[in-house]
Amino acid sequence: MPLVFAGVCSHAPGIVGRADQADPSAKNRLYEAFAGMRQRLEASNPDALIVVAAEHFANFFMNNMPSFAMGMADHYEGPIENPEWLGIQKTRIPGDRSLSERLIQKVMERADISYAEEWKFDHGIMVPLHFLTPSYDLPIIPANINCQGPPLAPLHRAWAFGQALREAADSVPERIALIGTGGISHWPATPDSGKINENWDRQFLDEWSRCDKAAMLSYADSQSYLDAGQGAFEIRTFMTVSAATEGAPGIVHFYEPIPIFAVGCTIGTIDLEAPQLRSTD
Amino acid sequence: MQKFLFELNRDEEFQARYAEDRRVALAGFDLTAEEQQALTEPDIGLLFHLGVNGQILMHFAALHSIEWQDYLQRMRDGLAVHGPVREGIYAVTGYEGVDAHSTRSGQTNQIQGGN
Numbered sequence: 001m002p003l004v005f006a007g008v009c010s011h012a013p014g015i016v017g018r019a020d021q022a023d024p025s026a027k028n029r030l031y032e033a034f035a036g037m038r039q040r041l042e043a044s045n046p047d048a049l050i051v052v053a054a055e056h057f058a059n060f061f062m063n064n065m066p067s068f069a070m071g072m073a074d075h076y077e078g079p080i081e082n083p084e085w086l087g088i089q090k091t092r093i094p095g096d097r098s099l100s101e102r103l104i105q106k107v108m109e110r111a112d113i114s115y116a117e118e119w120k121f122d123h124g125i126m127v128p129l130h131f132l133t134p135s136y137d138l139p140i141i142p143a144n145i146n147c148q149g150p151p152l153a154p155l156h157r158a159w160a161f162g163q164a165l166r167e168a169a170d171s172v173p174e175r176i177a178l179i180g181t182g183g184i185s186h187w188p189a190t191p192d193s194g195k196i197n198e199n200w201d202r203q204f205l206d207e208w209s210r211c212d213k214a215a216m217l218s219y220a221d222s223q224s225y226l227d228a229g230q231g232a233f234e235i236r237t238f239m240t241v242s243a244a245t246e247g248a249p250g251i252v253h254f255y256e257p258i259p260i261f262a263v264g265c266t267i268g269t270i271d272l273e274a275p276q277l278r279s280t281d
Numbered sequence: 282m283q284k285f286l287f288e289l290n291r292d293e294e295f296q297a298r299y300a301e302d303r304r305v306a307l308a309g310f311d312l313t314a315e316e317q318q319a320l321t322e323p324d325i326g327l328l329f330h331l332g333v334n335g336q337i338l339m340h341f342a343a344l345h346s347i348e349w350q351d352y353l354q355r356m357r358d359g360l361a362v363h364g365p366v367r368e369g370i371y372a373v374t375g376y377e378g379v380d381a382h383s384t385r386s387g388q389t390n391q392i393q394g395g396n
Contacts, residue, residue: 013339018349023388056336061287080291085343120291122340148336150370189335190371191357194379230370259382260390 003169005044005177006245007037007269008208008238009131011053012188013123014261016087016130022260033254033267034131040269041132046177048096048139049132050103050165052241053124054147054182054234059116066114067153068161070107071142072100078121086123088130093121096139099174103141106168111161128181145240147182147233155217158236162243169244180241182234185227186263192229194259200228201255201264204235208268209250211242211277231263247276282328283337285310285320290340325352326359332369350392 019027041049058080060066076093083089097117104115119142121129129136145161146152169176184204185197207215216239224232242250254267285307289295299306303321312320319327323345328338335356342352360366360373376382383390 014349021349021390021392023383023390026388056340057283057287057334058291061284063284081340082343082346085346148334187374187376189339191353191360191373192376193353194382195374195376196382225370229374257382257386258388259379259386260388260392 001170001173001175003166003178003244003272004046004175005041005269006179006241006272007040007267008180008241008250009034009037009128009267010183010261010263010265011124011127011181012186012261012263012265013081013086013127015127015265017085018260019087022258026256026258029256030254030258030265030267031131036253037267037269038132041177044177045175046138047174048099048141049177049179050141050143050169051125051128052143052145052165052178052180052237054237055124055144056122056148058120058122059118060144060146062149065146065149066144067146067157068111068113069116069144070100070104070113071095071119072104072115073097073117073119076119076121076140076142079126080120080122086126088126091136093129093136094139095141099139099172100141102172103168106171107161107164110164110167111157113161124181128179132179145236147236150221152221152233152236155219155236155239158239159213159217159243162240163246165240166244166246178241178244180237182237183232184235184238184264184266185229186231187229188231188262193262195229196257196259196264197228198257198264200232201257201266205252205255205266205268208238208242209252211245211247211249213242213246216242241270245270245272248272249274249277282312282316282320282331283333285312286333286337286341290337290344296344324359325355326357327363328359329356329371330359330363330366332367332371334369335371
């Protein structure tokens with residue numbers, strides 16, 4: 001059936017791992033926004049949650065790097081990071097192999113993807129789940145877009161992946177929720193960690209909230225790298241959600257640069273009930 | 282180097298072998314003497330300079346319980362000693378630092394050990 005929930009959020013490891021180092025009020029504002037996103041997700045009564053993330057060499061390496069991949073297992077594990085460092089204990093996360101297989105089969109009609117029967121979650125998925133499904137009681141369908149090791153699939157392929165996810169969700173009886181996690185501008189895991197291009201972020205979020213396909217597809221990785229750091233390659237995850245909900249407006253519930261978290265922290269949801277926006281094609 | 286770190290970061294059994302004898306754990310990987318030294322010491326700054334992807338290196342630093350600010354400083358020190366990153370996508374663009382940035386944003390951090 002049609003997607004019951006869609007949204008985007010940040011996944012930076014410092015959001016949990018360095019929570020004690022942040023300005024308390026800034027941290028609390030972000031955590032409240034995550035709580036609001038959790039309430040909206042729960043209110044949609046989903047049977048499963050697809051998490052489109054940009055993982056960081058927890059599962060996929062340059063010896064055999066898929067541009068797009070989806071998990072197909074009854075359970076997963078995570079985080080791979082040191083639990084004390086990330087602030088999240090190792091746990092088992094439920095999946096749904098049957099549902100994954102049906103979704104993947106449908107996605108493959110439009111997009112070339114890999115599937116993975118083994119998947120170790122890193123902060124790209126674990127940080128969002130820590131806030132959104134802290135009891136780990138909702139089956140997760142992990143999906144990954146290579147945003148780390150160039151060459152990267154071009155943005156219009158991420159768009160096609162999002163469209164394929166929508167068709168796949170439409171084709172199954174389960175109530176599917178979808179989130180994209182990552183970005184936006186940041187220079188993670190470098191000496192420039194903490195740097196954030198707020199103007200660039202706000203411009204992108206404006207385009208994202210209007211589901212402005214033409215504007216979002218016009219970003220070039222070479223320019224994004226200069227303006228917004230290598231972490232900006234992760235806009236693919238946000239755009240996938242836009243493509244999966246094409247024509248529906250996005251609501252940015254929270255955006256605030258928090259340098260110690262190394263990212264402009266973002267919480268957004270798609271208003272699936274709103275009248276369709278005019279096409280930007 | 283990155284393949285070794287990828288395997289190490291995701292495999293607790295491998296981590297145990299590495300903890301027992303770092304040199305032995307490197308067996309089977311095609312590494313120069315410089316790379317072996319960087320991996321066993323471990324020399325975070327040299328690894329960054331050699332082009333190890335920051336995400337892989339970040340997890341490796343966490344494995345060694347290297348505190349965040351210390352991790353960032355080790356990368357800066359590595360660049361100061363060895364020069365710019367030899368290859369990869371990690372150009373350093375210049376940044377005022379988390380403390381100054383936070384203060385400018387009206388945030389008061391609780392960072393221990395400087396920036």
